[in-house]
Amino acid sequence: MDFFFEDLPTTSQSTPNSDHGESQSTEDIDYDSSRGKSSSLSLSMTKIQEQQTSSSIDEISRRVQDLVEKVNDSRTSDQKVMDGFQDKLVEKVSEMCQQMKEHMYTVYEKNSNDMQVKLQEVSEVLESCTKLNQELLEASQALTGLREALAISQSSEP
DSSP, X not given: OXXXXXXXXXXXXXXXXXXXXXXXXXXXXXXXXXHHHHHHHHHHHHHHHHHHHHHHHHHHHHHHHHHHHHHHHHHHHHHHXXXXXXXXXXXXXXXXXXXXXXXXXXXXXXXXXXXXXXXXXXXXXXHHHHHHHHHHHHHHHHHHHHHHHHHHHHHHOO
């Protein structure tokens, strides 16, 4: 937000008062020479005070304008710093996300290899179980055949 005080009217500008200007008659000037000296001295002092007040106000206005410009410059600088920080932060977050993805894929690959080894072991165990089951069935059939043979032979002997 920029503030500019240059275009503002100043209230300290002096304007000649028509009562003290050229409308004075020669009678007023001749009336009292000591009063005239005092009056012109008072008028000179008033003008000096008005000029000093005017220059003081102008100086304050200039200082205020300088301060406003410094604040605006500082804000612009702050915005640049924040923009740079945001850019770096976005860059770092993107970089970290990429690293996490790569690590995740590495873990996936390792887990896949481990699972493949385990699946191979399970497959071998299942194959072994199938063979054992087949052998048990054959043994059971052999025992059944043997029992039948024994039962026949015991029934044929008196």
